[in-house]
Every structure is written in C-alpha cells, then in structure tokens.
Amino acid sequence: MADIKGFSEEELFAPGHSACLGCGEAIAIRHVMKVVGKNSIVVQATGCPEVYSSVYPLTSWKVPWIHTAFENAAAVASGIRESLLQQGKGDVRVIAFGGDGGTYDIGFQALSGALERGHKFVYVCLNNEAYENTGVQRSGATEKYTWTTTSPVGKTIVGKSQYRKPLPLIIAAHKIPYVATASVHNLFDLKLKIQRALDAKGPAYLEILCPCIPGWKIETDMTYDSATLAWKSNMWPLFEVINGKLTLLKNTAPIPLQEYFKVQGRYQHLLKSENKLYLEELQKHVADEYRALEKLEKSSGEN
Template identity: 50%
Template sequence: MSLKIKDLPEENLFTKGHTACPGCGGAIMAKIAMKVFGKNTCAYFPANCLLVFGGTYPLNAFKVPYLHVLFENSAVCAAGIKRALNKLGKEDVNVVAFAGDGGTADIGIQALSGAAERNEDIIYICYDNEAYMNTGIQRSGSTPFGAWTTTTPVGSKIAGKERFKKDVPRIMIAHDVPYVATASISYPLDLLKKLEKVKNMKGFRYLQIFAPCPTGWRLDPSKTVEIGKLAVESGMWTLYEFENGKMTINKKPKMIPVREYLKPQGRFRHLTDEQIDILQELVKKKWERDLAMAESTH
C-alpha cells in the first residue's frame, strides 16, 4: 500500500511561523518531507533559503536535530554523522541532507559525488528552485535556458541565461547508486511514494524535488503548485525514478506547448519566439533522451 495524503500525520515537524515568502515551494517540500520521515530524523543544511527561513538562531522551525553545514559539504557531513550514529548503535535514524539546487549542482557537487561513489547510507534531497534564491536570485547550474536572474540580466545583446539546465539526476544515475528520483511538490502521491521509498531504503538515495519559487520566478504566489504541474505537463521537468539499475518514467507528459509553462512567469517574459523554439526543441530532446534511457534499462 502506498502512502496517501490522508495517512500523513497531523503534527508538523517543520512548524508554522517560519519566514518563507508567501507561496514558497521549498516550505511545502520541507513540511511534507518531515511528515513522512518522522521524528527519528536528523537534518543537515548547507546555505540555502530553507536554512534561513527555517532556522534563524535561536528560532528554529524543525523539531528534529538540525545542523547548518558549509555550502560545499552537506553530503559528506551527513555521511559522517550517519557513520557516527551507526557506531553508537542508532542505526535506524534517517540522516537527511536538504540542499538547494545551487548547493547541489554547483557548490556541493564534489562532496555529493564523493558520498555517492562511496554509497554512504544517507538521503540527499535537492529542492530545485532553479537559482540561488537565498542571496537574491542569481543563476545556478540548475537555472533553465532563457531565464532572467540578477546575474543573467536581460539586455540588448544577452537576454537571460544562455546555457541549458544541468541535469543533476542523470549525473547521479551515472554513479549507479541504489536510488535516484525526480519528484515535484505538485504531484502529491508520486512525491509521497518516493519519500517513503527513500526513507525505507539503505545506501545512497538522491531525490530532486521541483519546488517553484514565486519570488524568484516573478510568479503570483498562489500559482506555485499550478506552475509545478505545467512544468511536468510541458516536459520541462520529468518525473522518473532509477532503482537498482532500472529507470521508470512515473508520469508521461502531455507535451503541452512549453509556452504555456513560460507565460505566467516574469522571469521568461522577455523571451523571443526564436528562444522559445530553442527551448521547445530542447524539451523534446530531453524527453526523448529520458524515454530512451528508461527503455534501455528494462
């Protein structure tokens, strides 16, 4: 039996009163992840929004042991704590590293890659809001093509980010770890299934959760969940899991025009038809590549 929304406990281990922007996708992710993982968890944070809005000393929104580690070493700190807990005989504690996309795709990738290669027994969650939102919306490796950020400004020569989004889940698959999955806050049942799976598995588990950021994406805060659905339906974000060498697509996108996904977001307002065509082509290729990979592993 897979986990249903109604089966989740009432108590929030990530409490209300945190200082996230209204409509924060990262806060939804943290709240749900903590409901699934439960009390027997400790959480590790590199610098990210969640760290700041979830724990401004001495206030703290998490009701579990919580530690701020450096930007580049969340995976390896979590691994060290897990080994220490094992030595103390507390083998059942879930050790979770919550990192943003910047702390995963750019700054934290060497520690992440090292921990994955050693198959450390930890859960690594990357909540992907596609830029360094905490410091005021700078581009990260995970920022998509064409998006405005403060470091990819829109001018007459360059308009938005020129490079494509770094595909971190595929990098993690290349490490051949026990579990890699992508999820989205907008697909509750899929998200709960994956969170429960990572909770009950052993070995290195990587989960990248799509968590829209209304502030950085220049989006109406009430549309956070809606835009997450459009991302999946348009193929901008694919939901799949990679388990024991087999990749499974969890949700086949309807492939609605990518324009529908871009329209509500201010960060894509400047895009020309030509740029949208480039992005549409990229989305198509990404989906075909994901599908081909899923088929080749079965």
C-alpha cells in the same frame, strides 16, 4: 495520525518561519518531514530554508538539525551516519537538504564523494532553479534563456546562455540504489518517493522542483499551478531510477512551453515575437530531452 494514503500527518517542520508566502521549498520540506518522521537528524546546507527556519532564538525544526556550509552538507551527513552506526543507532534516518546552488554547483564534490562511498542517507535537492536567497543568481540548474539577475535579458544575452546540467542523471550514473525527481504539485508521488528513498539499501537522492515566488516572478498563489505546468510541458519530467532501472511518470499530452512561461515574469521575453527562435530552440531541446528519457527507460529495462 495518518492521512488517507497512510502517510503520517505529524508536523515536524513547524509554522511561524519567515519563508515567502507560497514558497515551494517550505511546502516540500514540510511534506518530506512528515514521511521521514521523528527518528531523524537533518543536515541543512546554506540557502533560503536555513535562513527562514532558524532565526535565533527560534527554530521550525522539531528534530535535531545542523546547518552546514554549502560545500560540506553531504560530508557532514555521511559523518553523522557513520557515527550513528558506531553507536548502534543505525535506525536513525539522516536527511540532507541542499538548494540547487548548493547541490548542482558548490556542494557537488562532497555529494559525489558521499554517494560513491555508499553511506546510507537521503539527499534532497530543493531545486528552485537559482541562488534565490542572495537575489536570484543563475545556477547550474537554471534552464537556457531564463532571466536571472546574473543572466539578464538585454542586447548582449537573452537570459542564461547555457542549458541546465542534467544532475539527476549524473547522480544516477553513480549507480546508487535510488534517484528520483519530484514536484510540489504531486505530493502523493513525492511522499511515495521519499519513502522509497528511505527504504533504499544505500544512498538515495531526491530532487524536488520548488517554485520560488520572487525568483520566478509569480503570484503567491501560483506555486502549485507553476509546478503543474512545468510537468505538463515536460520542462520537469518526473522519473525514478531504482537500482539502475528508470521509470517515467508518462506525460501523454505535453502542452507547449508558452503555457508554462506565461504565468512567470522570468520568461515574459520568450513570449515576444523577436525571441521566437529562442523559444523554438528551447521547445526542441525539451522534446529531445524527454525522448532521451524514454529511450533510457526502454534501454535500462533491458539489463
């Protein structure tokens, strides 16, 4: 069965798992797997989805699935891919899922190596901007001034002290055929991108913004709205890099960051008058980053 856009509606990530109501990651996995299809093997780094989808003796996975440590998801995926090739089963799709902690920080070495070696597999980073499973610790994906339990808001620091790492662009610098950002608020765009990632002639990387209910301190029905506001405020630009050419999904009327922040408990401090300077700094940073992407879009087209 196909949806109106032609994508499969087959559920390969079954309901009944124990994710929080409204979990952005669970929504992302469900829709990614509809496009990936049955002829696949999934590699899953440690993190929330591993915990809520595989509580022994139950599983939500209707395809072969292996849990790995943080450090080696991409290494295991590349090993599976090469083994399948040796067996003449190159048509089996190999997908690795990692959280932002497992991708930006702990599993980056294995990921970078696998991309450089050129194994054909799709790596999906489920980015909820913190180590959520262990209680909302800051990661390399957490933006500056964001509250987490290890970047609290107080007299010494006002949330995280560093800007987030530009990981999608770092991955693009590996010159793999396909890199993209996506979000759970735009499932058509997400599905098109996972299809292009699957069709790429080498490694592909897709990073999906996945709101987290307790981590972002949002209501359970605010997943879609929070992700939408992230895109509208340019906090989460959507772009893809195909064979080196960057294309942005244009946001012609960006909204102020406050609109995005006010629905989330983790940003309430930035709405207070005493923190106005931090808010302004972040607003400028976000605008600068968006302009840098526009320049890259222009310059990458000139090659």
